[in-house]
Amino acid sequence: xxxxxxxxxxxxxxxxxxxxxxxxxxxxxxxxxxxxxxxxxxxxxxxxxxxxxxxxxxxxxxxxxxxxxxxxxxxxxxxxxxxxxxxxxx
Numbered sequence: 001x002x003x004x005x006x007x008x009x010x011x012x013x014x015x016x017x018x019x020x021x022x023x024x025x026x027x028x029x030x031x032x033x034x035x036x037x038x039x040x041x042x043x044x045x046x047x048x049x050x051x052x053x054x055x056x057x058x059x060x061x062x063x064x065x066x067x068x069x070x071x072x073x074x075x076x077x078x079x080x081x082x083x084x085x086x087x088x089x090x
Contacts, residue, residue, distance in 0.1 A: 008046075011069065012039025019073035027077055037080065041073025048072070 016038020020027055029037075045068035050056060058065075 008039040008043045009035070011042040011066070012036065012073075014038070015042045015045075015066065015069045015073050016077075018070050019077055022070065023074055023077060027081060029077070029080065033080070034077075037076045038069075038073045041071075041076050042066070042069035044072045045069025 012035045016034035016036075019038060019041060020034060046062075046065045049062070049065040049068050055062075
């Protein structure tokens with residue numbers, strides 16, 4: 001369990017910025033929040049992938065799960081902007 005959380009934080013450092021890159025405009029949030037939302041997106045993406053496919057463990061990097069994590073993290077970043085009232089500008 002601890003390993004999963006640590007790996008999610010590491011993945012969040014990659015997934016969060018990737019999610020911000022795929023979104024149009026500028027998001028006004030800090031690096032720490034980007035990593036946290038990326039980590040949560042990564043964990044939720046893995047959960048969605050594992051529930052949909054039934055695959056519990058893979059050898060190496062699971063790219064499909066990572067892509068789902070980027071999409072979920074992007075949705076979380078948009079949701080954060082909507083909740084806080086920060087509008088995205090172009």
